[in-house]
Structures are given as structure tokens and as C-alpha cells.
Amino acid sequence: MSGLFLTFEGIDGSGKSTQARLLAEHLTAQGHDVVLTREPGGSAGAEEIRALVLQGDPDRWSAETEILLFTAARRDHMERTILPALADGKIVICDRFADSTRMYQGLSRGDLRTTVDQLHQLMIGREPDLTVLIDMDPETGLSRALSRNGTEERFETFGTALQKQMRAGFLALAEEFKSRFVVLNGDQKMDAVANDVRAAVEAALS
Numbered sequence: 001m002s003g004l005f006l007t008f009e010g011i012d013g014s015g016k017s018t019q020a021r022l023l024a025e026h027l028t029a030q031g032h033d034v035v036l037t038r039e040p041g042g043s044a045g046a047e048e049i050r051a052l053v054l055q056g057d058p059d060r061w062s063a064e065t066e067i068l069l070f071t072a073a074r075r076d077h078m079e080r081t082i083l084p085a086l087a088d089g090k091i092v093i094c095d096r097f098a099d100s101t102r103m104y105q106g107l108s109r110g111d112l113r114t115t116v117d118q119l120h121q122l123m124i125g126r127e128p129d130l131t132v133l134i135d136m137d138p139e140t141g142l143s144r145a146l147s148r149n150g151t152e153e154r155f156e157t158f159g160t161a162l163q164k165q166m167r168a169g170f171l172a173l174a175e176e177f178k179s180r181f182v183v184l185n186g187d188q189k190m191d192a193v194a195n196d197v198r199a200a201v202e203a204a205l206s
Contacts, residue, residue, distance in 0.1 A: 003086035005126070006201065007097040009173075010134035011166045013144030014186045015193060019134060020095045022194045023201060027091055035085040038095040039073065043080040046073035063109035070101045071119045078124060097128060099177075103169045108162055130204045132197055133174050136186030138163035 006023075008016040017038070024036040040050040053061065053069050061069065074097070085092050098120050106113035142163045174181040182200045186193055 003088065003090045003092060004205065005082065005086060005092050005094070005129045006204075007094045007099070007128040007131045008134065009096060009099045009131055009170055010186060011136065011138055011141045011163050011170065013141035013146075014134040014136050015144075015190065016132075016134045016186075017095050018190065019132070019193055019197050020093050022190075023197050024093050026194075026198055027093075027201070033088070033090045035081065035090050035092045036095075037077070037081055037092065039077060039097055039100065040070055041073070042077040042082070042094070045076040045080075049073040049076075063105050063112055064115070066109075067101065067105045067112065067116055067119060070105060071123055074098065074101075075123050078126065083126075094128070097131075098124060099131060099170070099173055102173060103166050107169045108165060127177070128180060130201065131174075131177070131181045132200060133170055133181055133183045134186035134193065135167065135171065135183050138167050140187070141167075 008020045010016040020036060020038075024034045028034045039046070040053060041047045049069055049072060053066060053073075082092050082094070098116075101120075102113060102116050106116035139160055142160055171183070174183050184193060184196045184200070188196075
């Protein structure tokens with residue numbers, strides 16, 4: 001039995017992590033076997049890499065080094081968490097996946113999208129069955145993200161210009177991979193977004 005692989009994408013502060021959690025709770029209540037995970041992270045080795053790439057000085061790593069680190073984390077995540085769950089017929093919900101690397105490392109700090117895609121094809125070789133893009137105003141998203149006052153704010157410190165670039169990039173990705181993307185309005189209230197997410201996922205499950 002093959003499971004279903006769902007990912008959430010969006011700019012920082014878009015609410016995708018909250019929506020991923022709400023969807024996991026909803027599907028679990030319906031009797032589905034659900035694995036909720038995240039990137040970078042989702043396995044012991046990948047969580048160690050997460051600390052390296054999301055904390056510290058904004059210029060800590062070159063874009064090329066970041067791509068290698070994110071790919072290494074994703075490979076471990078796939079081997080140890082995602083693929084075994086899918087093989088067991090579970091629904092895997094992942095907060096960010098390769099589309100975020102295509103944006104944050106492939107676009108934001110140079111024209112490195114080809115490098116990201118080559119590494120993805122070589123080391124990962126899998127796209128999600130459905131990607132939910134929570135689209136919202138970049139300034140609102142950044143304000144939300146910074147208000148969390150967390151330690152993993154390395155990318156938020158790049159400012160509003162990056163968020164605007166990322167939003168445009170994610171919308172372009174949704175057009176490029178339109179067969180698996182659904183774009184939802186993240187400027188609505190949380191419950192309204194959650195209802196839209198459930199409708200999109202139920203359509204995919206059917």
C-alpha cells in the first residue's frame with residue numbers, strides 16, 4: 001500500500017506550520033495514520049543539520065554550502081522517516097520540502113536553481129503528491145515571523161525584500177508544478193485557511 005505525501009510551503013510567517021499541524025490533527029481524528037514532520041529536520045541527523053543552517057549569522061554559509069547541507073538533511077529525512085512511512089501506507093505531512101530549497105538557496109542568493117534541481121534529482125528523486133502553498137502579504141508574514149522571538153530567525157533577518165522575492169518565486173513554482181500545487185489565501189483567518197486546506201486534501205485523497 002502506498003501512502004500520500006503532502007507538503008506545506010510559503011514565506012516565513014505564512015502560518016503553514018500551524019496549518020500542517022491542524023491538518024494532521026483533523027486527518028488523525030478521521031482515522032488516518034498520519035506522520036507530521038518538518039524540514040530541515042524530521043530525523044535525528046537532519047535535526048542536527050537544522051541547527052547549523054537556521055541559527056547564527058545570516059552570512060554564516062555560502063549559498064552553495066547551504067544547498068549541500070539542506071540536501072544532506074533531506075536525504076536522511078527521506079531514508080529514515082518519509083519513505084518508511086509511505087511504504088506503510090501512512091499520510092506524511094511535511095512542513096517545507098525541496099520547494100523551499102529551490103527558493104531560499106536556489107533563488108535568494110544567486111541563480112542556483114539548476115544546482116538545487118540537479119542535486120535533488122541525484123539524491124532525492126521524489127516530489128510530493130500534493131503541495132499546499134499558503135500565500136500571503138510578505139510584510140504581514142515577516143511581522144508575524146519576527147514576533148515569535150525565536151532562535152531560528154536567520155532567514156527572517158534578510159528582511160522584507162527577501163520575503164517579496166520568495167512570494168513571487170513560490171507563485172512561479174506553483175505555476176511550474178501546477179499538477180501538484182494548490183495555492184490558498186493565507187491572509188484569511190486561521191479557521192478559514194484550515195477549511196480550504198481540508199477541502200484541497202480531501203480532493204486529493206478521493
